[in-house]
Amino acid sequence: MQKHLTRAAALLCLLASTAAHCADRIALDGGGWLSLDKHALQLTDAAGKELARLPMRARQLDLRTTNGSGIAVVLDAATQHALPIRVDIKRGELTRLAPLPQQSFGVEGLCLFRDRQGLDFLFIAAKDGQAEQWLMHGATPQLVRKLSMPLDAGQCKVDDARHILYANEEGIGTWAYEANSEAIPARRLLKAGTRLPAGPVASPAVVVEPRAQTAPMARLGDVADDPAIWVHPRDATRSRVLGTNKKQGLMVYDLQGKQQQFLDVGRLNNVDLRQGVTMDGESMDLAVASQRDDNSVVLFGVDADGKMAELTRFATGFPEVYGICLFQPRSGGLDVIVNDKGGAFRQFRIAKGSGGWSSTLAREFKVDSQPEGCVADDRNERLFIGEEKRGVWTLAARADQPAARKMVLAVGRDLHADVEGMAIYEGAQGAYLIVSSQGDSSYVVLDAAAPYKVRGRFKVGFNLAEGIDGTSDTDGLDVTSKNLGGPYAQGMLVIQDGYKRMPDGPQNFKYVSWEDVARALNL
Known part of the structure; x- marks a missing residue:
């Protein structure tokens, strides 16, 4: 059964399970869905009508959109490359973009982050804890920084409003990191029963x-x-x-x-x-x-x-x-x-x-x-x-x-x-x-x-x-x-x-x- 996940629900799913693939169907603003199954990435409207399809074997779908268009990313199962995809909801189009350069490690987890400046970033993590943050603007993604994440970080999600990166560590729990590359590096362990931040976010600078x-x-x-x-x-x-x-x-x-x-x-x-x-x-x-x-x-x-x-x-x-x-x-x-x-x-x-x-x-x-x-x-x-x-x-x-x-x-x-x-x-x-x-x-x-x-x-x-x-x-x-x-x-x-x-x-x-x-x- 496919999961119908909003951003908040995806975070809750991540905290609840280290094994589930928590984002294989993402709701779009104004109705419609971006869905990933074993065979393809599919864009559908609010009535379920297919608008676009990209055949692929991939997992770990994430998406950021503004005014009907944006960027999605999946992990290509064949090449283990992070694959960015341009999503145009109004035109009903999915377009493959150039994959990120070959990593020196096997990618296990990936997730997107949109900062207060409106820039999109991609986090990619390896089985051994290596990780990188990439800026996803222009024709070529740019490496912003290297960082460390948990071992076997197979799932990650970012709360953009609070610029918090969540990543699981099997047998330990979920870690919360500072997602903004310009902020002071910090992390904390969210113990069982930890509630996600609630209430209004402080007005940004x-x-x-x-x-x-x-x-x-x-x-x-x-x-x-x-x-x-x-x-x-x-x-x-x-x-x-x-x-x-x-x-x-x-x-x-x-x-x-x-x-x-x-x-x-x-x-x-x-x-x-x-x-x-x-x-x-x-x-x-x-x-x-x-x-x-x-x-x-x-x-x-x-x-x-x-x-x-x-x-x-x-x-x-x-x-x-x-x-x-x-x-x-x-x-x-x-x-x-x-x-x-x-x-x-x-x-x-x-x-x-x-x-x-x-x-x-x-x-x-x-x-x-x-x-x-x-x-x-x-x-x-x-x-x-x-x-x-x-x-x-x-x-x-x-x-x-x-x-x-x-x-x-x-x-x-x-x-x-x-x-x-x-x-x-x-x-x-x-x-x-x-x-x-x-x-x-x-x-x-x-x-x-x-x-x-x-x-x-x-x-x-x-x-x-x-x-x-x-x-x-x-x-x-x-x-x-x-x-x-x-x-x-x-x-x-x-x-x-x-x-x-x-x-x-x-x-x-x-x-x-x-x-x-x-x-x-x-x-």
Whole structure:
């Protein structure tokens, strides 16, 4: 007897049995069915009339459609290839597409996933636990990532709304995985009697596409962390992006993402910069970074062409230095704010005289748990700091003011721990604070002035035309409102990508047009 399965019913079938073939007949929107038996794939209308038939020996049917057309996939019994099929319900057509390339393993299970960007992906799994995720757009499917799934994962299904991949492990039960390739990899075991998620799904963040990406880091693992943007004083298209390499030093890229410079200065965590700082009667562009080998602040100079050079280092007195940011008071000078993992902050005044560079401790304050990201709003002399598990605080940025702080945005509905990178977009109509919500790989935009209204959330998805993946598990970010030309006429946002996909590779940074963000959030 054929099974008449909706998407929800297919998930329940998967949870109930590891042996049944849970999706050999799928109901179509508006009536009709796509059915798979031992001899053919069949498309029928609501009255049961056959519209199209493809002779085949296959199993494990899955389908995604929109407005009467879409993609189906089956596992070809003869070749063990995943076979995609174009389904056109309105025309009553089934068309074989090119099979996926030959796998290095025998395919046992497969299922489709449609993400929040509307892109279709295929999961394929082997008997020994090997698995891959493929992007099913364009003439040729693209490998997005490799992953591990249960042994003998003969069945899998995806809940698109909650981006959960379900896969059975015989004798153990059903595992629930994060299906989104850009999300933090995670899984949990659904024990007997586990109920499927119910109730409304949280409203999704809007999706914007990156316009460019930097060259990948030279090292694998958790390497890239925090960016900063330097704007060329005469030709903004020749601006530079600085990026910390937590294993080696400081990277410098152009606006096309090509590496222009590497400074081998040790394990840097965060970086920040200011331009046009007056020091000893001279206007200078300066950058600072937190150095975790000697727990110091490294001070860099930037010349008129964007070339970086180390100037000096300052001791912080911390046993484990972590985050860093700069503050340029309206009265002049430059302060560097640095923190450690214990929650302590120290604010130093940087100066230059006939005797060289100096740093003076001007203020200390503390939060209750681990911080990292911070950013100063120079125009309003406000400091924003992130306490990773609790939220975003604000306080006076001037060192001669009390360090009494106020919670701006707590971890909760819009912000998911860890709270990471922060930056301020200084627009003509006001300033926005952008915060990396690392727990769900999204970014929150809120007013940088009281009452700190949240303007929306966004994610960075795939740019298929340029072959660029999205961003996830972001540590640091930076933004500028300066006109950098081309797609960045309203400014640019640079975001660290924790998981490089399409294909898997070393971490890098993605470039996002602020115009795209503003349009998506109606700013």
